[in-house]
Amino acid sequence: xxxxxxxxxxxxxxxxxxxxxxxxxxxGVFTNTVFGLILxxxxxxxxxxxPHLGGYDQSQAVTYVWLGQALFxxxxxxxxxxxxxxxERIRSGDVAVDLYRPADLQAxxxxxxxxxxxxxxxxxxxxxxxxxxLFFPTALPRDPALWSAFLVAVALAMxxxxxxRFLVALTGFWTLDGTGALQALVVTGMFCSGMALPLNAFPQxxxxxxxxxxxxxxxxMPADVLMGxxxxxxxxxxxxVWAVVLLVLGRAVQRAATRRVVxxxx
Amino acid sequence: MSESALIEVDRVEKVFDVRRRxxxxxxxxxxxxxxxxxxxxVARGEMVGYIGPNGxxxxxxxxxxxxxxxxxxxxxRVAGFDPARERTRLAHRIGVVFGxxxxxxxxxxxxxxxxxxxRMYRIPDGRYRENLDRLVELLDLSALLxxxxxxxxxxxxxxxxxxAALLHDPxxxxxxxxxxxxxxxxxxxxxEFLRELNAERGTTVLLTTHDLxxxxxxxxxxxxxxxxxxxxxxxxxxxxxxxxxxxxxxVDLEREFPPIEAGEAARVVKVEGPRQWLAxxxxxxxAPLVAxxxxxxxxxxxxxxxxxxxxxxxxxxxxxxxxxxxxxERQAVVPGAGNS
Numbered sequence: 209x210x211x212x213x214x215x216x217x218x219x220x221x222x223x224x225x226x227x228x229x230x231x232x233x234x235x236g237v238f239t240n241t242v243f244g245l246i247l248x249x250x251x252x253x254x255x256x257x258x259p260h261l262g263g264y265d266q267s268q269a270v271t272y273v274w275l276g277q278a279l280f281x282x283x284x285x286x287x288x289x290x291x292x293x294x295x296e297r298i299r300s301g302d303v304a305v306d307l308y309r310p311a312d313l314q315a316x317x318x319x320x321x322x323x324x325x326x327x328x329x330x331x332x333x334x335x336x337x338x339x340x341x342l343f344f345p346t347a348l349p350r351d352p353a354l355w356s357a358f359l360v361a362v363a364l365a366m367x368x369x370x371x372x373r374f375l376v377a378l379t380g381f382w383t384l385d386g387t388g389a390l391q392a393l394v395v396t397g398m399f400c401s402g403m404a405l406p407l408n409a410f411p412q413x414x415x416x417x418x419x420x421x422x423x424x425x426x427x428x429m430p431a432d433v434l435m436g437x438x439x440x441x442x443x444x445x446x447x448x449v450w451a452v453v454l455l456v457l458g459r460a461v462q463r464a465a466t467r468r469v470v471x472x473x474x
Numbered sequence: 475m476s477e478s479a480l481i482e483v484d485r486v487e488k489v490f491d492v493r494r495r496x497x498x499x500x501x502x503x504x505x506x507x508x509x510x511x512x513x514x515x516v517a518r519g520e521m522v523g524y525i526g527p528n529g530x531x532x533x534x535x536x537x538x539x540x541x542x543x544x545x546x547x548x549x550x551r552v553a554g555f556d557p558a559r560e561r562t563r564l565a566h567r568i569g570v571v572f573g574x575x576x577x578x579x580x581x582x583x584x585x586x587x588x589x590x591x592x593r594m595y596r597i598p599d600g601r602y603r604e605n606l607d608r609l610v611e612l613l614d615l616s617a618l619l620x621x622x623x624x625x626x627x628x629x630x631x632x633x634x635x636x637x638a639a640l641l642h643d644p645x646x647x648x649x650x651x652x653x654x655x656x657x658x659x660x661x662x663x664x665x666e667f668l669r670e671l672n673a674e675r676g677t678t679v680l681l682t683t684h685d686l687x688x689x690x691x692x693x694x695x696x697x698x699x700x701x702x703x704x705x706x707x708x709x710x711x712x713x714x715x716x717x718x719x720x721x722x723x724x725v726d727l728e729r730e731f732p733p734i735e736a737g738e739a740a741r742v743v744k745v746e747g748p749r750q751w752l753a754x755x756x757x758x759x760x761a762p763l764v765a766x767x768x769x770x771x772x773x774x775x776x777x778x779x780x781x782x783x784x785x786x787x788x789x790x791x792x793x794x795x796x797x798x799x800x801x802x803e804r805q806a807v808v809p810g811a812g813n814s
Contacts, residue, residue, distance in 0.1 A: 214593040221590060225581045228622070302575050309577075310565040311594055394506045469542070 214311060215319035222290075222323025226331070233331045236281055238337040244277040247281030249343060267347040268435055273444030274408055275431045278333035279362065282325050283369045283426050286397035287390055290321040290370075291377040295386035298377070307466065314374060314455070314462055321370050329362075349433055354433070357440040361430040364447035368425040371454025378458070381465035401426040422450040479648060480678050481516040481539065486548030487702075488534050508534040510702035511548065518645070521672045521679040523689035523710075525787065526699035532682040535699070536648050539680070540570055551806050553645055566595060569639035573651030576631060577638050578623045584634050585619040588641060595642035602641060609637040612667055629660030636664070640671070647671075649681045653688055686784050700791050716790055719781040720753040723760060728772035737768075739763050748774075756781055 211258040226233075246269055255266045264272065294317055306313060320347065341348060349355065376393050380386040398404055399421035407418045407428045418424060425447040432438035488509040496502045500773060509531045516522055526532055537543040538550060541557030541564055550557055555564040565587060578587040592602045610616050615631040623631060632652065649668075653661045671677050681688060689696055689710065696713055698706040706716055725738065726749050733742035733750065740754035740763050754763055760778050767773060 214590075216594045217590050221579055221582055221586050224586070225579065228581055302544055304537070305572065305575050305577050307542045308561070308570055309594060310562045330639055 211311075211315070215315055218316060218319035219323035219326075221455035222320040223327045224361075226327040235304050236328075236332045237258070237335045240277040240280055240310055240332065241339055244274055244336050244340055247273045247276070248340070256302040256465070262358065262415075263437065264377065264405050264406065264408070265347070267345045268437070269406070270340070270344045271346040271348060271435060272431050274337050274344070274346065276403055276427055277340070278329075279365070279427055279430065280403070281328040281332040282352075282362070283365050284321075284325070284373060285401050285426055287373065287376075287393040289324055289373055290317045291386075291393070292390065293320075294377040295380045295390065298380035299384060299386065303469075307469070313466070314458055317374065317377075318370055322366065325366050351436075354436055355439075358430055358434040361433040361440070361443055361447065364444060364451060365426045365430055367451035368422050368447055368454060371451055371458055372422060374458040375454065375461060378461045378465050381468055385467060396423065397426075402428045406431075424456060425450050479515040480518045480520075480553055481514075481680070482549070482551040483512055483514050483535075483539075484549040485511045485513050486535075486538065486545045486550050487511050488543065489539060489546040489561040507702050509538070509545075512699070512702070512704050513548075514697060514704065514707055516678060516680060518678055519672070519676045520695060521668075521693050522681065523682055523693035523696040524682045524699065525684075525686070525689060525696060527791070530699045531702040532699060533650060534702075536570075536650055536680070536682060539648060540564075540568060547573060566642060567645050569642070569644035569647045571632075571635050571639045571647070571649050571652055572651070573632065573654040576623070576635055578631065578634055580624050581622055583620045583622055584615065584626070587623065587634070588619075591638055591641045597642050601643070605641050605643065606637075609640055612670070613637055614663070629656045629663075631654060632660070632664065633667075635666070640677075640722075643675075644677070646678045646680065649683075650678065650679065651683055653683065653685050659703055661685070661687075668692055686787075698790070706790065713790070714756040714781060714786055719756045719786040719789065721756045721760065721781055722756060722779040723752045723763060724777045724779065725750050725752065725767060725771075725773060728774055731771060734767060736763060738764060739766065 212404070212431055222417060251269045252266065255264070255269050259265070261269070276285075279285070284291075284297055294303070294400070297306065306316065309316075340346065350463055373393065376389045377386065379389045383389070400421055402418075402424070407415055407424055410418060419428070429443045431441050433443050486509060489509060490506045490508055492504045492506050493501045494504060495712075498748040506675060512531075512535065524532055524535070534543065535659055539552055539557055541559075541561030552564060553567045555567070557564050564621050578584065580589070588606055591597070592599075597605070610619065613636060615630070615633055615637060618626060618634070624636065626634060636652070643706055652668075653664055656664065661748075665688065668679060668681075672679055673690075679692075681693060683689060696706070696708070696710050697704060698713070702797050706713060723744070725734070728748065730748050731750070733745055734752060736742075736752060739758070740752040744751040752763070754760070764776060767776075
């Protein structure tokens, strides 16, 4: 009970922290809108040439683009969430302050990242999405049940994303400089999550392999749930399994990392 | 004795394995004893200074006392807990201020960090309010509570960190370089506060510092660590004797004189016109020396200068026969461990 209140305070604080970066948020909204436009015109050309590519019609492809831009920052698909802070704290040794606190490292940073994600969903996601829905033909459902299922899928995607990035950040305890790991996150995020091209549009068997990786839980699943192309429950199950696997793995690595610090020193 | 000792350190050591690249793929493994069989006890309510050169093992000791480093050997107890094993439970009983790091939320108003402490340490609401009001008033932060931490000056931030470390009424406060980088006014304010805290609340304080004025003004007991070993533990006054330090008598005579003849009791170290500086052992009384000079010379004015404690320690550590072997190699002794 007591710790739930602590992590709630952490999440609210993190939300407020991101809310103070007004110029960065405005710049982010602008960037996502421009990228959305570039991708939409590319996709429109592609789907003109190859109708029903990956099982999407043109309006679904357009919807996919704007969902990607809306969720890009929220799900920190290419990084840019708490992991940058944590890696910096490991490098500078400030993580010592985090370690002597009576709080759990993984839960603490999860709360930080949830606060950030909620802010960025509202602050950075909504405008590009509404822009896209107003000016382009989209395939958005009217059924409120699908929208609720979409929100659940986004929450689960958030957990998977956190699981991946927590592991990436923890590598800093061994490498001390996490720049390389962050670079890897950018590339895998762009490619494997379907940010550049929907995973179902990839040639087989590459597409099938990617659809089984945790990154598929980030953008592809929420998009397919919203557009009704996938059974929500099977999507949730896929996401939940990856979330649990990654979070449990993160715990194990965290134990090894703190042991290393505790025994071997910064 | 053991009930009243809040901190017990018994033959504690910390050994680091340091790998150093010596060739393209070759690595050399070196064992570094950052802390080498240290023993001491700190009683409840004591205020102890813990000093020594960079890399001597101060921070390593503090990290072991907070539980974020596990000792390689020996026994350690703080408030009855084994810090490394019971770190989370111990955290509720201790407060830590690292001068060069902050526990505060960088982008948010100061008060938000305190709300966080309220929840993190599960401080009862009434006590939280009471402590916050008292600490904020004592450290003069009431006008700054709504200011984001990144906009605070270093001195304000340090006071902010001290409040954060004390909201949960810790029995022990570890301060690692609490006055580093502060201006004279801020330093004085922090010291004054710590003195009051110790006197009124009985909080036990362990203070590491490079600023020896912190020690002179706050601590009756001082421990000196060098090369991971405790080389002195006792009263501040005793440190002067251990370092064979000297006091300086400055006399102003009516006019210029050749250096004053004072025999064995003192020697003239400097003459500047009618003013002369005489050095004499810190343990000796100045009175006979003054009487001796007043009898033989036309004395206008005089003053006695206490030895600089920094010089005392340097003399103690690096004098021939002292425990130190010289400064140059020292920096390489504890890479990463001592100052990280």
